[in-house]
Amino acid sequence: MAETVPTYTAAAIRAAEAPLLAAGEPLMRRAAAALAGVVRDTLPLPEAGARARILVLAGRGDNGGDALYAAADLTERADVDVLLTAGEGHGDALAAALAAGARQVDLAHMRDSEYDLVIDGIVGIGATGAALRGGAHDAVTTLLPAVLSGRTRVVAVDLPSGVQPDDGSTADGVVLPASVTVTFGGVKAGLTATRAAGRVVFVELGLPLDPATAVGEADVEIYRA
Template identity: 55%
Template sequence: MSERVPTFTADQVRGAERPLLDIGVPLMRRAAAALADVVRAELATPETVVTLTGVLEAVIPESPVELRPRVLVLAGSGDNGGDALYAAVRLSRVADVDILLVSERFHEAALAAAVAAGVRRVDLPEVDDDLRHYALVVDGILGIGASTDSALRGRARGVVTAIRDDMHRGGRMPRVIAVDIPSGLHPDTGAADDAVLAASVTVTFGAVKAGLVTGRGPELAGDVVLVDIGLGPALESVEPAGEASVSRIVTAPTD
């Protein structure tokens, strides 16, 4: 059952985050923990189980061995990339996780933690050859920090275009989970070009971004899960940009 919630602009959300970050509240860790919980739940949905069953049958027909699901994490240079990398640490307990970095810059501490947890780094040629064997793709490339120009560029654009083209060719393909907002979607206006991975689920943090429900947002965001990371008090005095329906609201762990 859906719930109605207010939407906010990227600037409003950043303004609500700032006081918490200034006093050391670990918003990234909270977001990553909640993201990992949602992804784990998605791995158990009927749609993903059907995909995973087909993958296992293709890899080892009639095998009695139960293989773990495979998850591909696309990580960018900003906070979204950090969220995705820290989530990969937690996901490594239940899945085989691969990371594809789409930038020369990345959250170094988060990547180190992921590698230490057994997460594997891959490059685009490996993903092109193996995409259908992933149960899920986690899109952590770009978030609300790109509110001036949200279009993907360079390596990130090349990676998304290649994966999108693979998906458009049909066959068994993974579902996509967007981190905060589908990368390449403008967080305020919902504008986007063709270099965007349409998500089955968007896990958005703190507040629903206006762009998820305007422009191309509804087409690209899929079901929206709102994660409460503690921004409510700061947003109470802010005039919302609008209103949206979310599939559910979850509270981020605080440990």
């Protein structure tokens, strides 16, 4: 059931995260556990004896770390490939994913593969809505036909990569439209202004957000483990 919650700018959410991160709160691990839970609920049921196939797109930022730690939690349920869209990523998170059985792949391998689900952890609220570039752009444009045809679903981490977090705009429209967006800590205002977000699931992390700084409202699902 949807619940109405306040929405915030990216700056307000980052400011609320700062004291918790400084205190050593494991926000990334908590976000990743919730992300993995939503992905399990979203995965299509495979044929008898088959395993689902997941591709994790991980950028350098925190969303990439969330996606990689979630990948480690999902290997018992699915065959998981990991593509580092910037050529590098979170060392500890990548190591956890690989130790759990995920495979690191390159763009050429990804082009030759079909996936049931993609986890989009390329960029997050630290981005300004600038166009995706380099490996990120190539990965998204390669996957778009399968996503638009409905063969592959997308779960976006915090918000779809390339979507501006405050107003929902995109620089060039190269975005993977998500079936589900799992957003953390506070609901980003831009999620209410884009169709690319799909169904929004909100994971509360206990951020000290001031309701007086909210910029709107959104109807979202609340994640409860």
